[in-house]
Amino acid sequence: MMAMNENHSKICIIGAGVSGIAAAKQLSHHNPIVFEATDSIGGVWSHCSYNSTKLQSNRRGYEFTDFHWPQRDNPEFPTHLQILSYLHSYAQHFDLIKNIRFNSKVVEINFIGHQPSSTMLPGHPVWRVAVKATHSDTIQWYEFELVVVCIGKYGDIAEIPEYPSKKGHEVFKGKVLHTLDYCKLDHEAATQLLKGNKVVIVGSKKSALDLAMESAQANQGPNGQPCTMLVRSSHWTVPHYWVWGLPLSLFYSTRSSQFIHERPGQGLLKTLLCLMLSPLRRGVSKFIESYILWKLPLEKYGLKPEHSFEEDYASCQMAIMPENFFSEVEKGKIVFKKVSKWWFWNGGIEFEDNSKLEADVVVLATGFDGKKKLKAIMPEPFGSLLEYPTGIMPLYRGTIHPLIPNMAFVGYVESLSNLHSSELRSVWLAGLVDEKFKLPSVESMLSQTLKEIEVMKRSTRFYKRHCISTYSINHGDEICKDLGWSSWRKKTWISEAFGAYSSEDFEKED
Numbered sequence: 459m460m461a462m463n464e465n466h467s468k469i470c471i472i473g474a475g476v477s478g479i480a481a482a483k484q485l486s487h488h489n490p491i492v493f494e495a496t497d498s499i500g501g502v503w504s505h506c507s508y509n510s511t512k513l514q515s516n517r518r519g520y521e522f523t524d525f526h527w528p529q530r531d532n533p534e535f536p537t538h539l540q541i542l543s544y545l546h547s548y549a550q551h552f553d554l555i556k557n558i559r560f561n562s563k564v565v566e567i568n569f570i571g572h573q574p575s576s577t578m579l580p581g582h583p584v585w586r587v588a589v590k591a592t593h594s595d596t597i598q599w600y601e602f603e604l605v606v607v608c609i610g611k612y613g614d615i616a617e618i619p620e621y622p623s624k625k626g627h628e629v630f631k632g633k634v635l636h637t638l639d640y641c642k643l644d645h646e647a648a649t650q651l652l653k654g655n656k657v658v659i660v661g662s663k664k665s666a667l668d669l670a671m672e673s674a675q676a677n678q679g680p681n682g683q684p685c686t687m688l689v690r691s692s693h694w695t696v697p698h699y700w701v702w703g704l705p706l707s708l709f710y711s712t713r714s715s716q717f718i719h720e721r722p723g724q725g726l727l728k729t730l731l732c733l734m735l736s737p738l739r740r741g742v743s744k745f746i747e748s749y750i751l752w753k754l755p756l757e758k759y760g761l762k763p764e765h766s767f768e769e770d771y772a773s774c775q776m777a778i779m780p781e782n783f784f785s786e787v788e789k790g791k792i793v794f795k796k797v798s799k800w801w802f803w804n805g806g807i808e809f810e811d812n813s814k815l816e817a818d819v820v821v822l823a824t825g826f827d828g829k830k831k832l833k834a835i836m837p838e839p840f841g842s843l844l845e846y847p848t849g850i851m852p853l854y855r856g857t858i859h860p861l862i863p864n865m866a867f868v869g870y871v872e873s874l875s876n877l878h879s880s881e882l883r884s885v886w887l888a889g890l891v892d893e894k895f896k897l898p899s900v901e902s903m904l905s906q907t908l909k910e911i912e913v914m915k916r917s918t919r920f921y922k923r924h925c926i927s928t929y930s931i932n933h934g935d936e937i938c939k940d941l942g943w944s945s946w947r948k949k950t951w952i953s954e955a956f957g958a959y960s961s962e963d964f965e966k967e968d
């Protein structure tokens with residue numbers, strides 16, 4: 459086995475999605491190599507989007523601080539193709555393509571060993587990385603001082619339900635596919651698949667909602683068949699980002715609105731204050747719920763969640779309802795079936811009470827297994843350190859594991875805009891690599907990550923995602939403090955207190 463290293467790069471970035479290109483830009487002065495398994499940049503926007511997929515975040519929120527959208531004030535949500543084009547322009551503008559090795563999948567990472575060092579670039583290789591070219595069986599090994607993992611939480615590996623024995627999709631005579639297969643279909647092929655067929659969509663979150671809408675659109679007219687969504691649990695969806703005429707950001711993305719939420723590492727006084735202010739938090743959540751229930755007929759169709767809106771917001775679960783979704787429901791093109799356990803029979807889906815639903819096509823909109831993707835390449839014992847009973851990866855500043863040397867992770871912290879989260883953490887990582895600040899002790903980093911996990915657990919019972927949406931400004935403050943930037947990013951006191959924080963507030967300071 460011979461380890462080689464083109465360009466003498468010390469840094470390897472794995473993945474060229476939003477996170478990988480953000481990391482490549484911020485570390486470009488170190489000339490990193492980016493290994494990308496597919497033949498293009500963009501990650502999920504390139505190979506895991508449906509024909510109807512649009513951005514759910516606000517355009518100006520999902521924007522690199524140093525490269526604006528061409529029509530940044532256009533209130534429409536860009537399509538996945540427009541997002542892809544924006545990402546290509548970004549990569550071209552900053553000349554990042556030259557760093558990317560396409561069709562190069564990292565299949566294994568080995569730890570070479572490490573003399574304790576306080577720097578991310580210690581002057582000797584720490585990791586050996588095995589890369590397989592798409593159309594070849596040859597594996598090439600490389601050595602690096604720092605590895606930045608940006609392989610994404612979604613896409614690539616499907617989360618497939620478990621079925622009782624002999625009741626899996628093999629017994630079903632129709633067609634079963636996961637959204638990962640569905641997103642490979644062009645508009646024509648997707649319409650052919652859905653049109654005139656009894657479609658069942660498993661799931662009720664964003665992919666399921668979008669696909670139910672695509673099925674309804676393919677089944678217009680008298681010969682159209684209804685599509686049934688299997689709903690295991692109901693979550694809050696929003697029609698848009700306005701609540702009784704006020705922007706939603708006013709309630710969760712300003713300093714004053716986040717002040718009433720718990721944040722990691724807060725003092726006793728703040729904890730008591732948060733406790734006293736809990737009726738206010740409940741009031742805000744109820745206010746938003748009242749608007750959603752007025753705007754969308756969730757109660758009529760038994761879709762009103764039992765938990766608060768705040769719990770979905772705090773766990774980054776909130777989805778935007780596709781336009782005209784409930785018109786299709788009213789027409790009978792989309793129907794809902796509440797389920798707990800289900801399995802396949804020859805003609806479709808069977809439920810716990812032995813009732814049966816006929817189907818021609820079943821689409822599993824059941825999500826993705828990002829942990830499996832990571833586990834496939836992480837060596838032990840490091841892989842196990844990333845697994846945690848809560849399901850949240852314990853990453854300091856959302857970027858490094860205090861016990862895994864010379865490795866960083868970008869794209870694992872979620873908020874209203876994952877692009878912004880990835881860019882800000884890449885800026886932090888570049889600061890760390892360039893020794894603009896020093897890390898605290900391992901113990902204090904571990905304690906900080908535990909505090910974050912505890913806050914998430916207390917804020918929402920759906921805490922499986924590392925979601926910082928109710929204390930994102932505090933997270934930004936900490937990153938700015940580390941970088942020696944001013945934490946208060948707005949121009950006036952009023953806007954500091956009541957203005958919504960977004961990606962544009964984090965333009966780089968020298």
Ligand SMILES: Cc1cc2nc3c(=O)[nH]c(=O)nc-3n(C[C@H](O)[C@H](O)[C@H](O)COP(=O)(O)OP(=O)(O)OC[C@H]3O[C@@H](n4cnc5c(N)ncnc54)[C@H](O)[C@@H]3O)c2cc1C
Pocket residue numbers: 472473474475476477478493494495496498499500501502503506507508511512513514515520562563564565608609610611612613614831835868869870873874875876877880
């Ligand atoms: C359909 C869809 C819509 C979304 N909409 C929004 C939205 O509106 N707003 C929002 O904030 N977030 C949204 N998200 C979340 C989205 O995942 C993030 O916004 C962001 O695009 C993630 O980028 P990433 O680079 O971290 O991961 P990815 O986009 O998954 O990119 C990872 C890259 O790594 C590559 N890779 C994986 N394994 C390897 C390997 N072993 N070797 C080499 N390369 C590898 C993959 O090919 C891929 O290109 C959406 C996700 C999906 C699936």
Ligand SMILES: NC(=O)c1ccc[n+]([C@@H]2O[C@H](COP(=O)([O-])OP(=O)(O)OC[C@H]3O[C@@H](n4cnc5c(N)ncnc54)[C@H](OP(=O)(O)O)[C@@H]3O)[C@@H](O)[C@H]2O)c1
Pocket residue numbers: 511512513514612619620637660661662663664665666668688689690691777797823824825826
């Ligand atoms: N911008 C966009 O337009 C867009 C489009 C699609 C996806 N996305 C993003 O992509 C990510 C993944 O979204 P996703 O919707 O694909 O996956 P997801 O959020 O993980 O949702 C999976 C759905 O499948 C259900 N499910 C899983 N196993 C099931 C089972 N055995 N039986 C019944 N139901 C089951 C889940 O129910 P429970 O809730 O009960 O677990 C949930 O409703 C999210 O971040 C999302 O925001 C964005």
